[in-house]
Amino acid sequence: MGKDVIVALDFANADQVFGFLDKFTGRKPFVKIGMELFYAEGPAIVREIKRRGHKIFLDLKLHDIPNTVKKAMSVLSNLDVDITNLHAAGTVRMMEAAIEGLTRPDGTRPLLIAVTQLTSTDQEAMENDLLIKEPIDQVVMHYAANAKKAGLDGVVCSPLEAGKVHATCGADFLTITPGVRFADGDIGDQKRVMTPAAAKEIGSDYIVVGRPITAAVDPVAAYERCVADFCD
Ligand code: C5P
Numbered sequence: 001m002g003k004d005v006i007v008a009l010d011f012a013n014a015d016q017v018f019g020f021l022d023k024f025t026g027r028k029p030f031v032k033i034g035m036e037l038f039y040a041e042g043p044a045i046v047r048e049i050k051r052r053g054h055k056i057f058l059d060l061k062l063h064d065i066p067n068t069v070k071k072a073m074s075v076l077s078n079l080d081v082d083i084t085n086l087h088a089a090g091t092v093r094m095m096e097a098a099i100e101g102l103t104r105p106d107g108t109r110p111l112l113i114a115v116t117q118l119t120s121t122d123q124e125a126m127e128n129d130l131l132i133k134e135p136i137d138q139v140v141m142h143y144a145a146n147a148k149k150a151g152l153d154g155v156v157c158s159p160l161e162a163g164k165v166h167a168t169c170g171a172d173f174l175t176i177t178p179g180v181r182f183a184d185g186d187i188g189d190q191k192r193v194m195t196p197a198a199a200k201e202i203g204s205d206y207i208v209v210g211r212p213i214t215a216a217v218d219p220v221a222a223y224e225r226c227v228a229d230f231c232d
Contacts, residue, residue, distance in 0.1 A: 003200070005226045006057050006176070008032045008210035014041050014048075021052065023220050027227070030055040030082070032208055046079045055082040057176075057208075061115050063087035066097035073101030073112075081110050083176075085156065088114040088143035095150035113176055114147035114155045116140040119191075137161070141168050148173055154205065159194040162204045171203075178208040182225070185212050196229035204230075 007029045011017045017037065031054050033046060038060060050056060058081040062069050069086065076084050086098050095114065103109040117126065117140055126132045132139055144155045144165050154174025157165055162175040181193040188211055199207050207230055216222035 003204075003231050004030045004055075004206050005196070005223065005230055006030045006032050006206050006208045007213050007223060008034065008178070008208050009037055009049075010034060010210050010214065011037060012040060013037075014045055017045065017049070020214060020219065021049070021054070024223070026220075027224075028053045029223055030057065030206075032057040032059050034059045035061075043079055046081060050080060057081070057083040057085075057206075058110075059085055061085055061087055062098065063090045064094075066090075066094045069094050070097040070101035073098045077102045077104055077109055083111040083113055085113040085115055088116050088147050088155070092146050092150045095147060095152055099151050111153040111174065113174065114143065114152050116143035116147075116155055116157060119158060119179070137164075141165070144169050144173070156208075158192055159199040159202055159204050159207070160192055162199070163202050166203050174205045175203065176206045176208060177204040178210075180207045180209045180212065180226075182212055182222075196226045200230045 009017050009031050031049060033056060037045060046056060046058060058076060062072055063086060086095065099112060102112055117136060123136045126136055140161060141164065145168060147155055148169045154176060155165060156176045158179055159177040162177055165173065165175050177199055179190045179193050180196055180199055181187050183195050187193050196207055209226055213219050213222045
């Protein structure tokens with residue numbers, strides 16, 4: 001898969017999602033389904049969005065004992081999503097079990113991506129709450145290296161970290177980066193942002209874009225602008 005813009009479907013229910021997706025009569029965006037929507041609507045919404053011709057990143061961030069994650073991943077692989085994810089903090093063994101569960105009998109599987117440290121976790125929280133004393137950027141790179149060792153395809157990271165992840169884990173190791181904003185747009189609650197063009201420059205493989213598209217007056221035009229700046 002090449003570079004693409006993934007639209008975060010951060011909506012509360014199916015009506016809102018389809019009201020939004022119905023606007024896209026041309027190119028069908030790659031979309032991200034997160035916990036809120038999945039827990040509200042269940043697997044049916046994944047199947048319906050797939051049926052409409054969208055690629056899907058199912059962002060459920062699994063983290064449990066290896067056997068449970070393996071079985072859950074096996075269920076998710078039947079949903080025929082294109083990308084799914086887990087927490088690298090679950091250990092290399094958990095990530096290896098996830099790959100096993102995700103792999104279908106014919107050997108194919110969705111791409112599997114790791115979350116390293118959430119961007120909501122800062123150095124202070126990591127040290128005080130998790131008792132991890134190393135610098136956070138080292139922790140992020142260590143988790144990325146663990147994900148690669150376990151056979152995963154990439155990590156979710158800030159666009160600011162994408163270059164270093166590629167330097168550490170190789171150019172083929174995918175970086176999926178949220179925190180993208182247009183230069184003339186509202187940054188909202190994101191702290192460290194980058195434009196689609198800058199994310200392309202630094203080597204992000206996929207950008208995840210929510211509100212700059214979903215809250216735009218013309219979401220289709222905002223999406224096309226992202227695609228033009230990032231992919232073309
Ligand atoms: O609306 P916005 O463009 O900020 O949406 C970004 C999307 O990426 C949201 O779905 C958010 O949960 C997700 N995300 C993030 N930062 C991370 C991980 C995921 O913004 N570190």
